[in-house]
Amino acid sequence: MIEVSSARAGTLSPLSLTIHPGILAITGPNGAGKTTFLRLLSGILQPTCGSIKIDGKDPAECTIGWVGEYPDRNVLFTRVYDELASPLRFTRVSCTKTDQKVRRFAKDLGITCLLDRNMQGLSGGELILVAFAAACIAVPDILILDETDSHLDELFCDHIEDFIRRSGIRYVIFSTHRPERMAVADEMIRLEKGKITEQISLNDPSGPPQPDSLSAPGFWRKVMRELKAGGDG
Template sequence: MIRIADLRHRLLDIPGLAVDARHIAVIGPNGSGKTTLLSVCSGIEEPDAGTVRLLDRPPSAVKVGWVGEFPDRTLLFSLVYDEIASTPRFRHRPCPETDATARAAAEEVGIRHLLGKETSSLSGGEKALVALAAACAGDPEVLVLDEADSHLDAVTAERVSRVVRESTAAHVLWCTQSMDAAAAADYVLFMEKGRVRHHGTPAEVFSALEETCFYPTMWRVCR
């Protein structure tokens, strides 16, 4: 369960919200507060007022994996292997366990062949996959993706979607500009001017957005 109560932070104004769903899509126009909400839910930012609880705990007490829109801003290490292994290393896991975890995460994302590469030599899509593997290596309880699919080709975006679907995380919070991807979620939050204007199943939310640019393209085609 994700619970938000009396949340005030920057432009965010969310009096109350409780979501008991695994794959939660966060959508809305630019500047609506989506990234700020994800930052607060992941523990990157502390709210000015109110509370956020993930699995009945504050974000700081939950294992959260984060994948941002621009992996260049978050990749810390020069080698792919070191980037993926960083999470278990930061948790002081034994070397054999760290090695096995890093290689398993790379295998899961389909980038084992990149382990010996320098991160600076990778394409944008490859960097996004490395960031996703690093997040998965932490065995996250909550996986947060902030428009991680925005600059990916169709093949790489589908690979990211597959990894997310197969993740063992209790919750996946995915901010996306792809309404077709959002339509495949269990639950959708539509944000506008810092508020959650609509929330519910994809059918419930998109029925309120049918005359807007936020209606899924595939749904228009199939009508």
């Protein structure tokens, strides 16, 4: 589990919570502290007080995958192949195994045709997929997506969510403003003015009822179940 104990940074009030393995959605208005909280979890930002432990370890001791809203700001290499290979090369994975994994990931995400492309020539969607693959390829302890879905359509988001479910990554934490995307999570946290105002399990049928509203992730969870049931029928 991820244990956050009275952790504080920036505009965040001291936060204490437990995050279970699975997918966690974080939502809230602009300026609520979502990105600050994600940076604390990733180890990019150190708490001014309190502590964060990921399965008993400090974030700095863990492997972190990060994809932001504008991944072009964090590009390391010119060629797509090298961008995907870099997390493996940094951990001294052999050239043969690196090549095999890069090509397998590219095939799974449908970006094999991009491997020899220049990173600067990619479209926004292509860039997101490449950044996402680079963040996942070393199977990090925790994958963090900071409003990565802001400019993506539903089909694109579904493609990424399906890949996440198959990835074996223990913790996936993403921030979003979109209730239909929150619905794919196992848990949800709402931040407002640096404080947690809501934390619910979206998998718990005995939890508080969710309103039938387009702004409620529980509503979208119900819609998704009905669509799946209709497709199975």
